[in-house]
Amino acid sequence: MLAYTALPPLLLLLSPLLQTTHAQFCPDYLGVANTTHEPFSTGKYALSSQRPIAACRTFNSSQVEALLARYTTTISDPDLLRLFTNSYPNTLDTAIKWRGVSATNPAEELTFIITGDIDAMWLRDSSNQVQSYLPLLTASNASYSLASLYRGVINLQARYLLTSPYCNSFQPPVESGLPPAENGAASNDVVTPVYSNTSVFECKYELDSLAAFLEVSANYHNATGDTTFFSRFSWSEAVEAILTVAEEMQTPTYGADGAVLKSPYTFTRETTRSTETFANDGLGNPVASGTGLIRSGFRPSDDSTIYQLFVPANMMFSSYLSQCVPIARGIGKADLAERMESLAASVRKGIEEHGVVDTLQHGRVYAFEVDGYGGQTIMDDANIPSLLSAPFLGYVDQADEVYQATRKMVLGSGNPYFMRGPVINAIGGPHQGPGMAWPMAKIVQILTTDDEAEIVGALKEILSSTDRLGLIHESINSFNASDWTRQWFSWANGLFGQMILNLYDRKPEILRMSFQD
Numbered sequence: 457m458l459a460y461t462a463l464p465p466l467l468l469l470l471s472p473l474l475q476t477t478h479a480q481f482c483p484d485y486l487g488v489a490n491t492t493h494e495p496f497s498t499g500k501y502a503l504s505s506q507r508p509i510a511a512c513r514t515f516n517s518s519q520v521e522a523l524l525a526r527y528t529t530t531i532s533d534p535d536l537l538r539l540f541t542n543s544y545p546n547t548l549d550t551a552i553k554w555r556g557v558s559a560t561n562p563a564e565e566l567t568f569i570i571t572g573d574i575d576a577m578w579l580r581d582s583s584n585q586v587q588s589y590l591p592l593l594t595a596s597n598a599s600y601s602l603a604s605l606y607r608g609v610i611n612l613q614a615r616y617l618l619t620s621p622y623c624n625s626f627q628p629p630v631e632s633g634l635p636p637a638e639n640g641a642a643s644n645d646v647v648t649p650v651y652s653n654t655s656v657f658e659c660k661y662e663l664d665s666l667a668a669f670l671e672v673s674a675n676y677h678n679a680t681g682d683t684t685f686f687s688r689f690s691w692s693e694a695v696e697a698i699l700t701v702a703e704e705m706q707t708p709t710y711g712a713d714g715a716v717l718k719s720p721y722t723f724t725r726e727t728t729r730s731t732e733t734f735a736n737d738g739l740g741n742p743v744a745s746g747t748g749l750i751r752s753g754f755r756p757s758d759d760s761t762i763y764q765l766f767v768p769a770n771m772m773f774s775s776y777l778s779q780c781v782p783i784a785r786g787i788g789k790a791d792l793a794e795r796m797e798s799l800a801a802s803v804r805k806g807i808e809e810h811g812v813v814d815t816l817q818h819g820r821v822y823a824f825e826v827d828g829y830g831g832q833t834i835m836d837d838a839n840i841p842s843l844l845s846a847p848f849l850g851y852v853d854q855a856d857e858v859y860q861a862t863r864k865m866v867l868g869s870g871n872p873y874f875m876r877g878p879v880i881n882a883i884g885g886p887h888q889g890p891g892m893a894w895p896m897a898k899i900v901q902i903l904t905t906d907d908e909a910e911i912v913g914a915l916k917e918i919l920s921s922t923d924r925l926g927l928i929h930e931s932i933n934s935f936n937a938s939d940w941t942r943q944w945f946s947w948a949n950g951l952f953g954q955m956i957l958n959l960y961d962r963k964p965e966i967l968r969m970s971f972q973d
């Protein structure tokens with residue numbers, strides 16, 4: 457088979473002059489990622505090469521290239537090395553759709569990142585897509601640097617949050633000249649507050665999307681120590697917008713006198729899937745007052761919650777809100793910092809008081825969702841934030857007793873969405889349905905344990921289940937490795953690489969092992 461990277465020699469020579477014709481000679485990555493390309497890795501899995509040629513990559517980082525070069529000797533197994541080499545740079549290689557500056561302020565960098573297969577920017581995905589490069593992030597004012605990429609994400613997310621703070625995914629900024637993407641699925645949605653489809657791709661209110669802005673902010677600040685940046689554009693206004701939504705979404709269903717209160721957010725869609733719309737004509741199931749928890753209309757899978765007090769997003773929100781307090785203080789916003797600190801603490805208190813429940817088999821565990829009336833969902837879903845990911849989110853210590861009991865429960869038959877089979881054993885979720893296990897959850901399993909046998913077993917399952925494509929899929933049939941979803945899911949690829957870097961710090965001996973038997 458001809459490697460897809462082959463370009464006519466003349467085009468190769470001219471490629472520096474042809475950057476604007478990227479679309480004309482660079483193949484659509486959707487078609488690249490679902491087919492195999494030589495040279496194959498030399499191990500028994502014979503994994504495809506999946507990186508675009510340099511001229512077709514959407515961002516070049518010499519730091520990432522240097523790291524990839526170093527890892528050719530760090531990782532001994534040829535298949536594991538190939539999977540890492542394909543997946544770690546995937547966001548930079550394929551998903552940085554546009555970079556530029558604001559029309560009203562040329563100092564304000566903007567970065568528009570697509571999920572991969574979907575031509576829109578999710579708050580959650582984009583924060584996580586750049587998070588995979590966090591270990592390489594250092595302070596830099598240069599306009600072509602990982603730091604600039606981060607600043608661009610934070611600035612564009614701030615704009616989105618100031619425009620439509622209840623929405624989860626967005627259109628390209630006007631400065632890019634890119635057309636808005638059609639979203640047929642959302643075209644009949646009935647949503648309050650109203651939004652415009654020229655700036656919003658979809659408007660599912662998810663608490664973790666708000667937390668994602670705080671996450672990318674805390675990550676940038678921690679790695680660079682660059683506090684000044686946060687005072688230069690719209691960061692504190694965006695945080696104010698987040699706090700307003702969070703406080704509004706503490707509204708219960710009924711007032712003290714029993715009257716039904718107006719919900720700040722409502723959503724219905726014409727659909728045959730119960731997870732794509734809300735009960736009670738857009739209100740969702742009733743939520744009690746006084747829990748301290750914040751409602752979330754949807755989960756990070758973009759499926760609707762059953763009970764809106766969704767515990768993992770509350771964990772993530774509380775954790776990153778408190779990590780952002782020093783930023784607010786550092787830019788002289790003492791009142792804002794105090795408001796953030798107090799909300800982060802009350803959400804944490806709400807989780808510990810209302811989100812921890814007793815179970816017959818597993819003792820005290822975190823519930824996935826509660827309603828404050830005693831209603832609870834006992835399960836975990838593969839997406840992040842999940843219960844499994846709670847220590848990764850910085851919410852709880854890995855050794856914590858309640859977390860450990862929860863972990864045991866969600867990684868086994870106590871979780872209605874734990875998939876088992878000969879191909880891969882991992883948490884899945886309603887988004888792709890029973891039978892489909894998610895590699896992302898298997899990666900989080902590795903990130904939340906120190907048990908070497910567990911890590912090696914999990915790595916082996918991930919490595920052996922890519923259907924020779926050498927990329928991380930969204931989900932895989934636990935009985936059929938050829939049956940998977942989403943060939944181009946940039947975040948999951950980056951997360952795999954991030955996990956490998958994390959193993960290098962914690963368990964470097966595992967990267968020297970062979971996975972051939």
Ligand SMILES: *[C@@H]1O[C@H](CO)[C@@H](O)[C@H](O)[C@H]1NC(C)=O
Pocket residue numbers: 486487490491
């Ligand atoms: C790969 O994906 C492209 C774009 O979605 C599609 O047209 C093509 O048929 C797929 N090929 C295979 C082998 O699945």
Ligand SMILES: *[C@@H]1O[C@H](CO)[C@@H](O)[C@H](O)[C@H]1NC(C)=O
Pocket residue numbers: 471472475510511512513514515516
């Ligand atoms: C990345 O570098 C290659 C040359 O190595 C160049 O052709 C390509 O345009 C660069 N990509 C970007 C987005 O700058």
Ligand SMILES: *[C@@H]1O[C@H](CO)[C@@H](O)[C@H](O)[C@H]1NC(C)=O
Pocket residue numbers: 595596597
């Ligand atoms: C970036 O620029 C600011 C303001 O000019 C300066 O204080 C800071 O030291 C610079 N940071 C780096 C990493 O060069």
Ligand SMILES: *[C@@H]1O[C@H](CO)[C@@H](O)[C@H](O)[C@H]1NC(C)=O
Pocket residue numbers: 636637638639653654
């Ligand atoms: C936005 O909505 C209008 C009216 O429903 C529709 O005609 C248009 O195609 C939509 N645009 C996009 C990008 O979806």
Ligand SMILES: *[C@@H]1O[C@H](CO)[C@@H](O)[C@H](O)[C@H]1NC(C)=O
Pocket residue numbers: 677678679680681
């Ligand atoms: C980054 O986080 C570490 C660990 O929490 C902390 O010790 C350090 O002070 C932080 N750095 C900055 C600049 O916030």
Ligand SMILES: *[C@@H]1O[C@H](CO)[C@@H](O)[C@H](O)[C@H]1NC(C)=O
Pocket residue numbers: 936937938939940
């Ligand atoms: C496995 O999945 C592939 C792709 O969906 C399908 O073509 C094949 O028939 C499945 N195999 C079995 C044994 O079901």
